[in-house]
Amino acid sequence: MxxxxxxxxxxxxxxxxxxxxxxxxxxxxxxxxxxxxxxxxxxxxxxxxxxxxxxxxxxxxxxxxxxxxxxxxxxxxxxxxxxxxxxxxxxxxxxxxxxxxxxxxxxxxxxxxxxxxxxxxxxxxxxxxxxxxxxxxxxxxxxxxxxxxxxxxxxxxxxxxxxxxxxxxxxxxxxxxxxxxxxxxxxxxxxxxxxxxxxxxxxxxxxQGLSTNGLPNVTYTLKSYNGLNITTPRIMWVNGDLDPWHWLSNYNTAPNPTTQALILYKNATHCNDIWVYPNL
Incomplete structure (x- = not known):
């Protein structure tokens, strides 16, 4: 490195x-x-x-x-x-x-x-x-x-x-x-x-013509999908602790702990590192 x-x-x-x-x-x-x-x-x-x-x-x-x-x-x-x-x-x-x-x-x-x-x-x-x-x-x-x-x-x-x-x-x-x-x-x-x-x-x-100003679209996205505060049941938040994107996810506390699960893989990055087992 x-x-x-x-x-x-x-x-x-x-x-x-x-x-x-x-x-x-x-x-x-x-x-x-x-x-x-x-x-x-x-x-x-x-x-x-x-x-x-x-x-x-x-x-x-x-x-x-x-x-x-x-x-x-x-x-x-x-x-x-x-x-x-x-x-x-x-x-x-x-x-x-x-x-x-x-x-x-x-x-x-x-x-x-x-x-x-x-x-x-x-x-x-x-x-x-x-x-x-x-x-x-x-x-x-x-x-x-x-x-x-x-x-x-x-x-x-x-x-x-x-x-x-x-x-x-x-x-x-x-x-x-x-x-x-x-x-x-x-x-x-x-x-x-x-x-x-x-x-x-x-x-x-x-x-690329996808955004003339990022912030309003972020606001729209959060309003439409409720950002990270999704309380829908049966959601699994899966992240790798070395993945720079895990900070953008719920990696520490789930919005609905009783019906959602958190998995934070140690020494893992993204994609292939964080695929979960089918039975989960």
């Missing part, structure tokens, strides 16, 4: 310096290192580059592949990741933490330059895995945040994005390092980039 947060710190500082320089060439060259010349918003760039580890840990590291098993080795050859992973597959967690594919993340002696290069290699490997062939591949532009035009029920991403924009709390942002009340950092930095802020989150929701 120290290697990862140090890499994120190196990314943030280099990215901020490129932006602050007002040097168009310097900023373009930095974005090109990560194959993101076609991505416009700094928050989108930072999200693509720095959310992979935290998202992997939260959603099930054994299932989140950077390259799936039996994938075409030719696809992987465009990245610096070892092409031998084509047969056996390569999870995000292994790519970052096994010390073989991207050793800078686990080396206590890695320099900022080496960490930034490792993060660069991970990012370009990811873009390769989703079909990009080079830094100039036009398909990468599809990763820009844009207005969501397909609002049918069959578009799962629309439904998910509508939820996190209107319930305001499901989208994870990075804590502000200048806020002395925020103490949960590792090696004095955050797991997500400092460019992933509440302001970026608000911009994302507005750009």
């Amino acid at each position: 120290a290697g990862w947060t140090n890499a994120v710190a190196a990314f943030d500082k280099a990215f901020a310096a490129a932006i602050a320089s007002s040097n168009v060439t310097a900023l373009s060259e930095f974005k090109a290192r990560f194959w993101m010349q076609l991505i416009n918003n700094p928050g989108d760039i930072a999200s693509i580059a720095t959310t992979s580890l935290a998202t992997t840990v939260q959603y099930g590291p054994q299932y989140n592949y950077l390259f799936k098993p039996t994938s075409n080795s030719a696809i992987i050859s465009n990245s610096t990741i070892n092409a031998n992973s084509a047969t056996f597959g390569l999870t995000f967690l292994d790519a970052i933490c096994n010390g073989i594919f991207l050793p800078a993340f686990t080396s206590p002696n890695a320099t900022n330059t080496q960490l930034l290069e490792a993060l660069q290699d991970l990012t370009t490997a990811y873009l390769t895995s989703v079909g990009a062939e080079s830094a100039n591949d036009g398909s990468i532009a599809s990763l820009n945040t844009v207005n969501i035009t397909d609002r049918t029920l069959s578009n799962n991403w629309f439904l998910w994005d509508w939820q996190f924009c209107n319930e305001f709390g499901y989208f994870q942002v990075s804590q502000n390092l200048s806020d002395s009340t925020q103490i949960h950092t590792y090696t004095n930095w955050t797991v997500y980039s400092q460019f992933i802020t509440v302001d970026y989150y608000s911009w994302l929701c507005e750009t």
Whole structure:
């Protein structure tokens, strides 16, 4: 984890310096290192580059592949990741933490330059895995945040994005390092980039056309569904104590203790970690 947060710190500082320089060439060259010349918003760039580890840990590291098993080795050859992973597959967690594919993340002696290069290699490997062939591949532009035009029920991403924009709390942002009340950092930095802020989150929701102002929609949601004060019987509140979303749930006291149950899994994150047994 120290290697990862140090890499994120190196990314943030280099990215901020490129932006602050007002040097168009310097900023373009930095974005090109990560194959993101076609991505416009700094928050989108930072999200693509720095959310992979935290998202992997939260959603099930054994299932989140950077390259799936039996994938075409030719696809992987465009990245610096070892092409031998084509047969056996390569999870995000292994790519970052096994010390073989991207050793800078686990080396206590890695320099900022080496960490930034490792993060660069991970990012370009990811873009390769989703079909990009080079830094100039036009398909990468599809990763820009844009207005969501397909609002049918069959578009799962629309439904998910509508939820996190209107319930305001499901989208994870990075804590502000200048806020002395925020103490949960590792090696004095955050797991997500400092460019992933509440302001970026608000911009994302507005750009997608899902929220012109988050607060009224939050009020509507709470009024319609009664927030966390649901007293309906036979509800089970299931959370993982390491899941950052458990703070948004009833994890300590149920609204209706006589007819509702609480389960807080120790050392658990999200999704696969908190599936309950069918007989419950």
